[in-house]
Amino acid sequence: MPSHRSALLPFAAALAGVGFLSLMDAFMKEAALLIGAYTATVLRAFIGAALIAPVWLSRGPAMPTRAVWRLHAERGVVSAFMALTFFHSLTLLPLAEAIALSFIAPLIALYLARVLLGETISRAAIGASLLGFAGTLVIVGGRIGEGRFDEDAAWGIASLMVSALLYAYNFIVIRRQAQVAGPLEIATFHSGIGGLVLLTLAPVLWQPPEAAALWPLVVAGALTVAGSLSIAWAYARAEANVLVPTEYSGFVWAAGMGWLFFREPVTLPTLAGTALIVTGCWLATRPQRAAPVATA
Template sequence: MSSANSNLPGPYTRGIVLMCLGVACLSANDAIAKTLTAGYSPLQILFLRNVIALPATIAIALIMEGRSALRSHRPLAHLLRGALWVAAAMMFFTSFIYLSLAEATALIFVAPFFITLISALFLGEEVGWRRWLAVLIGFLGVLVIIRPGGATFQLISLLPVATALVYALLMLSARWVDSRESVWTLLVYITGAGALVSAFIVPFVWIPVRPQDFWLFAGIAIFGTAGMTMITQAFRRAPAVVVAPLDYTGLLWATLFGWLIWRESPDTLTIIGAAVIAASGMFTIFREQRHAGEA
């Protein structure tokens, strides 16, 4: 028994490291996107990110699963998910123009609470009072950050919250995908569908890319793809209850990048609100895992 237990830390450690690195990469992705919003439309940033990332995403899927990863049984479901992905990313990138990176990142972490609401109200899932309490506390954290009615309130602060709602729909829409399709298939098709959907609109906002910005667009594709790949692998290496809470390390990275690049310093209420959202989110994750174990 002791020898079997001694093997557990290895896989779990790899999962934890992969999750932390993946979140760091996605935070770097967001920081680069915020930098690019100074000269380009969020839609153009998203389009080029997906176009550049698509070949690498296909290569990773082929390596991990072979040609079967490129086969979809419900392509229309992926197209709809691509549209949701474009809408969420556009709103999130737009919020970078007006909000600090830490503030926008903290607000988008209310997505799990929207998933709970939608699941209970529209999908008929049973939600206990503890999860409802976590939802309420999470939204109190949002109110602390955006401070509606206060002198510092900005209507644009609701944009990351709207992003979280659309992102929740994106996560729940994975149920529409055929169960025979793997996470690598989902990764390939959401990248391809995102490029396709944004391609219809990007000509209206296109600005010629300056040569000095090519490396930034390459960076956002590299960090975004690497982050999603490592996070996917993290959930395969360790239980969700172990790695999912580490997603909140993104708040630390967002604060660090915001200070290093733009000298942004979140105020006390933003820090308190972010802590409340993170705490209630982690409670939801642990509660969900416990409920799944009991089932």
């Protein structure tokens, strides 16, 4: 049936996009372990910009207005430190565990949307956020119970929470940005501005890149572009409530990549905590039923 196919293709594209980005995380973890999270994040940003900018420019685009420039700059700054803290956490935590904890970002975004956009927070959203918080405690508590909560784990979780907070704010910026710019323009300025912002810290944090890290970085840059464009294509052709569940497939990808690349086991507390967080996200994002209309 045509309608079934039209719904299936965007879902498949979104699922592939999440897979591309999850595989990118694995390559970025490999690069970050070799040359540090900072250098790896900067190089990935510029590689991504070098791959996507020619495509955008080949279409003969008009340059952004001053207002759009401000949005590009705002998101570039936010996403730069969001990526840096996330990739730093990957050097300290298992891949699946980091992805699981990052799922709390959409729940944080609910409260930011209330503060910044004046949106109403429903009872379901409050309950969802409590489930997400409980899931986080289960994952962290599992580490403590198994005696794996050391200084590295503490810094990794703290770094990931900062990244999740920035990612939640990133949702707010993207919502405004997508209304005034296309996916290719957004991807170009997102990578380029993010790299330039992080470059200001080079005198303090830069490490000379090893040759062994260049291949993972090039692959990570290409996967970033592929994932971003796949998801943008999907969201332009299907409603968000149809595609949101694909985001949670990232945990399955991360668990597989973590084991395949780094032989990282997935613990029961991580699985249980992930289930709570994902349930909270599902409750928060599912469409609300309209109130019944009384008949005369």
